Amino acid sequence: MKVKRSKGEQAFSLFNYIFLTGIIIICLYPVWYVAVASISNSNLLTQHTGLLFKPVGLSFEAYKKVFQNPMIGKGYLNTLFILVIGVFLDLVMTSLGAYFLSRKRVMFKRPIMMLIVFTMFFSGGMIPFYLNLKDLHLTNTLWGLIIPFMISTYNLIILRTSFESIPESLIEAAQIDGAEHFTILLQVVIPLSKAILAVMVLYYGVSIWNSWFWASAIIRTREMYPLQVILREILMQNDVSSMTAGAGAMDTEAIGMTIKYATIIVATLPILCVYPFLQKHFTKGTMVGAVKE
Template identity: 85%
Template sequence: MKRKRSKGEKAFSVFNYAFLTVLMIICLYPVWYVAVASFSDSNMLTVHTGLLMKPLGLSFDAYKKVFKNPMILRGYGNTLFILVIGVFLDLIMTSLGAYFLSRRGVMFKKPILMLVIFTMFFSGGMIPFYLNLKDLHLTNSLWGLIIPFMITTQNLIILRTSFESIPDSLIEAAQIDGASHLKILMSIVIPLSKAILAVMVLYYGVSIWNSWFWASAIIRDRQMYPLQIILREILVQNDTSSMTTGVGAADQEAIGMSIKYATIMVATIPILCVYPFLQKHFTKGTMVGAVKE
């Protein structure tokens, strides 16, 4: 029998939906503004004030100039290399570490886990980290943005907690049949942990896609710049000279603004397209990895 809701519950629901709707609009409008501005005529956009709900004189000039910039395509290629190889190696190393720390009877398990957790709060600092990269010949190399960051402590702990929720009876049955630990990990643990692994792909992927600091610190060859460094040059350093050649000095500022918006969209759309495919696993995977049953 359906329970009749009280007036207070109805009022709360109305307020809740109204509040969340307003909050959603506040969060979505900046994205909508950038998207609409990137398709607007640069001269009309310069003199426009107030809210922007639709393109001002539909124009694709900004996108044409963005894709004519060879560094954008080069940055895309470098970022995709770091993303694909990095996420693949991150999942392998994090899964191996999480499986090791999730098994019972492992020698020195607690001290090792405490050392792992210790790294969440204390580190050697940026300068020693950079010197290590230099001594390992990882500076000015894309591998310097992959190898040192293969395991994130927080992700390792979440994945370890998820692996611990797998019934021991399955592991013991596989061991009785003569399965090795690698076989158990690949044939039992990983297939039962697809949801949390999808969350790990999302976590590592977003982290790699958005990272720029260490790339700016260790990469000197412009041909190795990832996309975020190119984006930083355009937005922070206001460098659009490579895309405004042949444009009059009076129009450079106007077209430069449109180019910035178009560059933001070019750098943001790919990672936004990934979310719908991983969203269904996100809540389930996070809860499984965060709460031990």
């Protein structure tokens, strides 16, 4: 039986719909503006004022210029290498650490956990971290962006909490059948934690895809730059000279603007395409990892 709502409740719901719709529009408009501006005519775009809801003179010249830049392709390949290898190693190392810390009969479990949590609030500092990378010969190499960042303390705690929520009776049944810890992890714990692992893939993937600071600090060879470092050069240093060769001063400034928008879309689109496939696991995985039964 449908319960009839009072006029006050109906008015409150209407207000919520209007307010939240306004928030959605405010959040989505900058993304829409960048997407529309990237396929606009550069000369007409510089003359346009006010809000932009549709392309001003449809043109894909900016995308042609972006994909003609060899650094974009190299940056994509470098980022994909760091992303694929990094996410795989991140999941392996975080799962091993989370499983170890989720077991009840572990010696010095609490002090070890306290030391791990301590690293969330205090670190050795940027300079000692860089010197460690240098002594380990991890500077000017893509592995320097993978190995030191294989475990996130925050993600480790979430995954450990999720593993602790698995009924102990399943673990004990596997042990009675003669299963070792690696077998239990691979055949019992991991299959029951697909949702939270999907969340870990999303967390680690987004972090790696968006990271640029340490890449710009330790990478010296331009051919090894990840995509985000190249994007930063284009946006922050206005370095579009390689994509506007042969254009006049006015044309260079105009098309440089659309090139920046096109580069943002090219750098952002892959992670936006991946998110919908992991979104269905996101809420479930986050709740499983956040609440201990």
